[in-house]
Amino acid sequence: xxxxxxxxxxxxxxxxxxxxxxxxxxxxxxxxxxxxxxxxxxxxxxxxxxxxxxxxxxxxxxxxxxxxxxxxxxxxxxxxxxxxxxxxxxxxxxxxxxxxxxxxxxxxxxxxxxxxxxxxxxxxxxxxxxxxxxxxxxxxxxxxxxxxxxxxxxxxxxxx
Amino acid sequence: xxxxxxxxxxxxxxxxxxxxxxxxxxxxxxxxxxxxxxxxxxxxxxxxxxxxxxxxxxxxxxxxxxxxxxxxxxxxxxxxxxxxxxxxxxxxxxxxxxxxxxxxxxxxxxxxxxxxxxxxxxxxxxxxxxxxxxxxxxxxxxxxxxxxxxxxxxxxxxxxxxxxxxxxxxxxxxxxxxxxxxxxxxxxxxxxxxxxxxxxxxxxxxxxxxxxxxxxxxxxxxxxxxxxxxxxxxxxxxxxxxxxxxxxxxxxxxxxxxxxxxxxxxxxxxxxxxxxxxxxxxxxxxxxxxxxxxxxxxxxxxxxxxxxxxxxxxxxxxxxxxxxxxxxxxxxxxxxxxxxxxxxxxxxxxxxxxxxxxxxxxxxxxxxxxxxxxxxxxxxxxxxxxxxxxxxxxxxxxxxxxxxxxxxxxxxxxxxxxxxxxxxx
Numbered sequence: 369x370x371x372x373x374x375x376x377x378x379x380x381x382x383x384x385x386x387x388x389x390x391x392x393x394x395x396x397x398x399x400x401x402x403x404x405x406x407x408x409x410x411x412x413x414x415x416x417x418x419x420x421x422x423x424x425x426x427x428x429x430x431x432x433x434x435x436x437x438x439x440x441x442x443x444x445x446x447x448x449x450x451x452x453x454x455x456x457x458x459x460x461x462x463x464x465x466x467x468x469x470x471x472x473x474x475x476x477x478x479x480x481x482x483x484x485x486x487x488x489x490x491x492x493x494x495x496x497x498x499x500x501x502x503x504x505x506x507x508x509x510x511x512x513x514x515x516x517x518x519x520x521x522x523x524x525x526x527x528x
Numbered sequence: 529x530x531x532x533x534x535x536x537x538x539x540x541x542x543x544x545x546x547x548x549x550x551x552x553x554x555x556x557x558x559x560x561x562x563x564x565x566x567x568x569x570x571x572x573x574x575x576x577x578x579x580x581x582x583x584x585x586x587x588x589x590x591x592x593x594x595x596x597x598x599x600x601x602x603x604x605x606x607x608x609x610x611x612x613x614x615x616x617x618x619x620x621x622x623x624x625x626x627x628x629x630x631x632x633x634x635x636x637x638x639x640x641x642x643x644x645x646x647x648x649x650x651x652x653x654x655x656x657x658x659x660x661x662x663x664x665x666x667x668x669x670x671x672x673x674x675x676x677x678x679x680x681x682x683x684x685x686x687x688x689x690x691x692x693x694x695x696x697x698x699x700x701x702x703x704x705x706x707x708x709x710x711x712x713x714x715x716x717x718x719x720x721x722x723x724x725x726x727x728x729x730x731x732x733x734x735x736x737x738x739x740x741x742x743x744x745x746x747x748x749x750x751x752x753x754x755x756x757x758x759x760x761x762x763x764x765x766x767x768x769x770x771x772x773x774x775x776x777x778x779x780x781x782x783x784x785x786x787x788x789x790x791x792x793x794x795x796x797x798x799x800x801x802x803x804x805x806x807x808x809x810x811x812x813x814x815x816x817x818x819x820x821x822x823x824x825x826x827x828x829x830x831x832x833x834x835x836x837x838x839x840x841x842x843x844x845x846x847x848x849x850x851x852x853x854x855x856x857x858x859x860x861x862x863x864x865x866x867x868x869x870x871x872x873x874x875x876x877x878x879x880x881x882x883x884x885x886x887x888x889x890x891x892x893x894x895x896x897x898x899x900x901x902x903x904x905x906x907x908x909x910x911x912x913x914x915x916x917x918x919x920x921x922x923x924x925x926x927x928x929x930x931x932x933x934x935x936x937x938x939x940x941x942x943x944x945x946x947x948x949x950x951x952x953x
Contacts, residue, residue: 387685387687388687389644389726389727389729390708390709390727392708392709392710393707393708393709393727394709395709395710396689396690396691396692396706396709397689397690399692400651400690400692421709423709427709427710430710430711431709431710431711434694434711434712435651435691435692435693435694436692436693436694437651437652437692437693438692452859453613453614453812453859453863454613454614454771454808454812454845454856454859454860454863455613455614455770455771455776455845457859457952457953458770458771458772458845458847458851458952460952462952462953491611491613491695491863491866491867492611492612492613492614492615492812492863493652494610494611494615494616494618494619494650494652494653495616495619496613496614496615496616496768496770496771496776496843496845497616497768497769497770497776497777497778498776499770499771499776503652506654508654508655
């Protein structure tokens with residue numbers, strides 16, 4: 369059977385379609401819902417979203433591959449996103465990024481073999497007063513020292 | 529001066545409707561719906577001289593006035609995609625005071641006659657999205673949104689729309705494409721969104737802080753607003769100060785105060801023993817100022833423009849004497865290359881070439897002629913793209929070269945940064 373979104377997600381999408389001027393406008397909300405339910409957005413997931421929105425699958429795929437928050441390959445359970453733009457770099461963000469590479473034994477952009485961590489250097493997250501800052505999934509951490517980073521990674525790898 | 533927009537920030541649980549109402553929230557809306565016609569609000573905002581706080585500084589009332597009166601439905605979009613590096617003021621408002629934004633938005637929709645509005649939030653504002661959604665739900669419940677708002681006959685639907693990680697969605701036509709469920713490729717203008725915007729309808733796109741200002745202008749009148757800041761630059765600004773200062777943060781001050789006051793009084797100045805080297809005043813795309821220039825210039829839109837730069841998004845980044853200008857330019861250039869949407873060749877290719885060249889110069893492989901080559905690349909990108917991202921990529925690099933040329937030349941002849949530099953790479 370073809371891949372489908374959960375019933376709750378489908379209901380939500382149907383409700384939203386009624387509120388937006390066009391069904392296609394529900395694209396980003398639908399892809400956010402899909403991202404919560406699938407490890408990444410492959411062709412089958414894109415097809416499921418396309419069917420709900422009544423648009424061609426290529427349009428969904430085109431959008432999914434444009435935006436960085438929609439994964440098109442498997443991600444680690446903890447996505448560590450360290451900002452490396454100017455304000456954070458001025459406060460040592462790039463040292464932090466190298467430290468994370470060392471601690472996790474992977475390079476920026478990679479996922480640990482156990483599937484626990486994905487490490488990314490990301491662009492400004494609009495929290496420069498807390499530089500250097502990072503996200504672990506949707507948790508924001510500010511003023512991160514190397515010690516604090518070590519602790520955080522330790523904590524996350526022991527499954528807290 | 530007492531802050532206006534951020535006055536209640538710090539109040540516990542300000543994001544809840546009860547708290548917001550206890551701070552006088554929604555009184556302006558109730559009063560305006562009873563006492564004013566929509567056109568009066570447009571006139572008020574125009575006479576107040578409010579200029580957009582998102583980047584371009586375009587007069588809000590004038591923008592509203594562009595909407596054709598032809599009976600088509602109109603949409604209002606609150607631009608909360610805050611992505612210009614160095615900018616973090618909208619996040620503060622969205623997370624802490626979402627009802628203030630909603631009240632400004634409802635008043636603005638009343639003024640322009642919009643019955644459907646969208647709040648487009650950048651995808652990474654997880655907390656902001658929760659707070660704004662809760663605020664919207666509370667506002668529906670309390671009768672500030674929905675049908676027949678406070679018995680006035682006004683109808684308004686508001687939808688929170690989350691982006692998904694693309695800088696270009698801050699550009700209003702890119703945002704509109706994204707809202708329509710497409711890749712965020714900016715559109716050629718004209719037609720302008722005021723005529724053909726979201727879903728082919730007349731559309732107004734206003735920044736978060738801009739909408740918050742509307743609420744206060746309606747509450748106190750244009751005359752009151754005209755007493756704050758110099759002519760053509762009225763009101764306060766929420767400056768985001770970051771980088772090498774003691775107290776990075778958001779500081780709301782009247783437009784036009786000296787930039788030096790922002791850095792040295794409000795943000796606490798530099799760390800012991802450091803001296804000011806340069807300032808990027810309005811987000812990473814704004815041309816860099818030398819310390820001397822920054823010490824003399826005022827913070828209003830026009831003064832910064834006269835100084836060859838811009839107030840932009842209000843993201844002020846401070847560089848001290850240990851920072852390498854070439855490294856800074858490289859980091860900024862890398863960002864614009866990364867965020868180029870890929871639609872226009874000069875931007876897609878040019879930003880990559882500029883970044884590579886800067887990388888090469890920084891890493892000691894620069895060749896004589898490289899600095900001029902950078903300038904010539906910039907000239908070939910500038911003004912040759914659909915949206916201003918191309919220009920935004922050129923300004924910081926071109927200005928860094930023009931003002932710190934010897935530092936670039938030093939990298940080429942000596943293959944390293946100036947002595948006493950601490951690498952930020």
